[in-house]
Amino acid sequence: MTRQIPARIASFRVHGHIGCGLVTDEGVIDLSKDFLPNFPDLRAVIEAGALARLVAAGEGRKPDVRLDEIEYLIPIANPEKLICVGVNFPDRNEEYKDGQAAPSKPSLFIRFPRSFTGHERPLIRPPESEQLDYEGEIVIVIGKGGRRIAEVDAYDHIAALSLCNEGTIRDWARHAKFNVTQGKNWDRSGSIGPWLVPFTDAAQLDDIELTTRVNGEVRQHDRTSRMMFSFRYILSYISTFATLVPGDVIVCGTPTGAGARFDPPVWLKPGDVIEVEADGIGVLRNGVEDEG
Known part of the structure; x- marks a missing residue:
């Protein structure tokens, strides 16, 4: 069919x-x-x-x-909350090579809408750092709000799906011991889009292919069925401490293969083209430019 x-x-x-x-x-x-x-x-x-x-x-x-x-603009320009999940694929945890076991709870951080741009718009590399990196991820948009949402009911609260290149300034993400906020919120360092796809059934999320390409070369590739924390769990966990409201945006984690994990690291530079693709959602495409 x-x-x-x-x-x-x-x-x-x-x-x-x-x-x-x-x-x-x-x-x-x-x-x-x-x-x-x-x-x-x-x-x-x-x-x-x-x-x-x-x-x-x-x-x-x-x-x-x-x-x-x-x-193209980011689909939801002014969400009340824009929450990102950190390490969420098994091989991604191993990439850190810090000897730590896979986490039992998800790592979360906040991004501001101004840190994202739309489809076909350039990511901006700031003069303060050359360490602009890519992270291809699935985005869920909340349609029905709630608090302490049960995992079994989680999908009833999703309105739509999108894609994210959760661009990061790597050295600034390591400025402090307990947070990555500084490296995650540079103006237009990431992207969301190209559009929203209405969410209708579990097949759109449970086991779909997620791929990131840089200049046509596959850098990240995995399936959502391998996520350490499922979409249902993420939504339920976040709603335990924060009331979710319609329009909230949750960015759900990236597979292994970010530029920081190469030896030596491979950073994005002006002229590069990054594509994030997922089954049933589409392709999010961005170039890179230096600020100013």
Whole structure:
């Protein structure tokens, strides 16, 4: 049975205004006039439980603008929470070569929306460090809020999926003993997108392929079934201490193969192209530029 191609819901800038709509192979169906008067952005659409309505509004319509006319933005511009999971694949833990056993609980940290850019936009390497690295990851977007969510109910709380290149300035991530915040929040050092794919069933997450390529070379490749902490567990664990709300973004961990783990390390540089791809979601693509 052929699996239906999922809807692709994007936030974008076009002809001077910020819009939202459906991405097709032929162009973009701009639904801004239909939805933005009542919902200021995709977060508001998700809060209202109107994501399916947005998709339905675009059915049968022809694209309004060409793909090369839009600038992709990160799908959820202003989440209340943007939480990232650290080491979450078995080989990734072994990469650290610190002799420590696999963690029994997930490592978590916070990123700010300004630290991300959209699909086809350059990641920015700051003058303070050349150690810009890549991390391809799956993103889940919360649709129904909750506290102390049971693992068995976790998928009922997911509205959509996306992709992330959780770009990191490695040396700044090691400035302190107990946190990585400094290395994870440089302006436009990472990316999220290209779009949101509505979440409908477990097959979209439980065992899908996740690949990161740099200049066409596969650097990271694994399957979500091998994650140490499942999507259900991550959502349940986070909701134990923090109330999740619609539009919250959770970035769920990267496979082995980041540039820092090569000998010698291989950092991203201007002109590089990074692609993060996952089954049923798409390809997130970014170049690299120096700041300024």
